[in-house]
Amino acid sequence: MTDPDPLVAWRRYADPCVLLDGFHALKHALRFGAEVPVAVTADRTAALALADELAPDVRDAMDALLAEVEREAYVSLVPRPHPTAVAALAVRSSREDGLRALARTPRRAPVVVLDQPRNLGNAGAVIRLAAGFGATGVVTTGTLDPWHPTVVRGGAGLHFATAVERLEVAELPDGPLFALDPEGEDVRGLKLPDDALLAFGSERSGLSSELRARADHLVALPMRPQVSSYNLATSVAMTLYHWSADGGAFQGP
Numbered sequence: 001m002t003d004p005d006p007l008v009a010w011r012r013y014a015d016p017c018v019l020l021d022g023f024h025a026l027k028h029a030l031r032f033g034a035e036v037p038v039a040v041t042a043d044r045t046a047a048l049a050l051a052d053e054l055a056p057d058v059r060d061a062m063d064a065l066l067a068e069v070e071r072e073a074y075v076s077l078v079p080r081p082h083p084t085a086v087a088a089l090a091v092r093s094s095r096e097d098g099l100r101a102l103a104r105t106p107r108r109a110p111v112v113v114l115d116q117p118r119n120l121g122n123a124g125a126v127i128r129l130a131a132g133f134g135a136t137g138v139v140t141t142g143t144l145d146p147w148h149p150t151v152v153r154g155g156a157g158l159h160f161a162t163a164v165e166r167l168e169v170a171e172l173p174d175g176p177l178f179a180l181d182p183e184g185e186d187v188r189g190l191k192l193p194d195d196a197l198l199a200f201g202s203e204r205s206g207l208s209s210e211l212r213a214r215a216d217h218l219v220a221l222p223m224r225p226q227v228s229s230y231n232l233a234t235s236v237a238m239t240l241y242h243w244s245a246d247g248g249a250f251q252g253p
């Protein structure tokens with residue numbers, strides 16, 4: 001049963017849960033079925049007015065969840081206050097569910113693989129992209145935790161809209177692996193299949209030798225000579241767009 005005091009509930013759930021920072025993160029998480037045991041705001045009227053305007057589909061859920069607390073109490077719960085003064089805790093998706101989603105066949109949309117990413121903000125932006133394009137999931141290799149609070153913040157609550165897991169290269173799901181590298185074949189001549197794994201190298205050193213060894217194709221994004229590379233998240237955006245524009249399964253709203 002939910003604790004009637006939201007601050008007591010917050011203390012109880014803070015450790016096992018992830019922070020949803022701001023109205024939009026809470027909105028996305030609710031839309032995609034996250035379990036949210038506690039949500040607070042320093043201004044319930046303003047938060048519900050935002051819900052009326054921007055998210056009528058989850059307005060009732062927010063109404064039931066959001067507890068108003070003193071601004072000082074709200075500020076003490078978050079690393080830095082969000083303009084919407086909304087914060088919530090969500091139960092992290094289970095690894096079993098994530099692995100099941102990644103392994104499900106036939107796969108109708110690609111899995112994005114970030115090979116040893118370093119930048120937490122990039123990882124969050126990629127999860128947001130994957131959610132937007134309806135990708136099956138985002139897998140990271142290496143040491144970065146894709147559920148790190150900074151990644152969750154960058155993902156804007158969309159970790160719940162796609163599978164997000166960390167795996168070894170040897171554990172990657174089945175499927176043709178297209179590894180993105182400026183030395184590869186021009187993507188414009190290629191159709192990326194729905195069951196593809198789309199792999200991207202680390203910000204510092206590109207694709208690892210292990211990932212390269214597993215790759216079926218090396219693919220390049222068009223880039224003028226003398227430019228070394230694109231940012232990781234923008235590379236993912238272009239590649240997912242290419243997949244979708246070329247008849248990818250997601251047909252839009």
Ligand SMILES: C[S@@+](CC[C@H](N)C(=O)[O-])C[C@H]1O[C@@H](n2cnc3c(N)ncnc32)[C@H](O)[C@@H]1O
Nearest residue numbers: 180181182200201204205206220221229230235
């Ligand atoms: C910032 S780049 C990595 C730069 C790194 N210094 C290197 O040596 O490759 C991060 C990743 O984005 C992808 N990427 C960036 N520009 C690309 C391009 N023009 N074609 C294909 N992939 C690209 C690659 O997967 C790359 O490993």
